[in-house]
Amino acid sequence: MLTLATWNINSVRMRLPRLTDWLNRRKPAIVCLQETKTPDGDFPAAPLEALGYRCLVHGQKAYNGVAILTNLEAGDIVRTLPGDPGDTDCRLLGATIAGVRVINIYAPNGQAVGSEKYAYKLGWYRRLRVALEGHDPEGAVVLCGDFNVAPEDRDVWDPEQWRGQILCSEPEREALRAIVGWGFVDLLRSRHPEDGLYTWWDYRGGAFHRGWGMRIDHILASASMESRCQSVEVDRDERKGEKPSDHAPVVATFAWPETAV
């Protein structure tokens, strides 16, 4: 079995005790982290390596940052979107692990519909869609991370309040549909159609306690990976307790020949 998780950790240094506890309990083979907020030289690799994980990192000071932790061999590492030389945001990290092309993303937030950052977000999604052309939908591909888009109304705690707002606007949803349309399955939705299934809850206003959340972190799987999926769930426990991230991990397991791992 192969376990893969995605988790917006909201500062890997602030969350290190929770992260190491969680790795010890879950023992995932592949973990895609977002918002590490840490330059590569300051990444806390040693305590993670002590647990058997190698750390692939692409970080910067204060903002953004992605990383892949894995206890398997990794190769063909990519850190940029093609045709994007002027972009200094650390938002993408791709690697081939156990024969799976794993692409970890932290999509721009967009701040407010109509803002400059919103335009940047939509442009970033267009570039991501172009980048997918370099891969084969019939292969083993997983695109996961914080997409900063709630795909449908059932992914939002109050769809009417959020209608047309950031994370929910139709152009954002269309951009995400274009990504999925490359040949992905939204893995959590493929197994769990119910309402109230969220991955992010605002720190403010007791949002988690009240069930005021949104589903903006996703694992998109190509058909061959979807067919191998044995389970996929939101680890809501990681939103509880002392100093949580405002996101919970999404964890998927796949049938996997032990010899291949």
Place this chain on the structure above:
DNA sequence: ATGGCCAATTTTATTGGA
């Protein structure tokens, strides 16, 4: 219950997050 913003930097305010 699972809680009442948080993290980083530019630090005693400001910015960004979502």
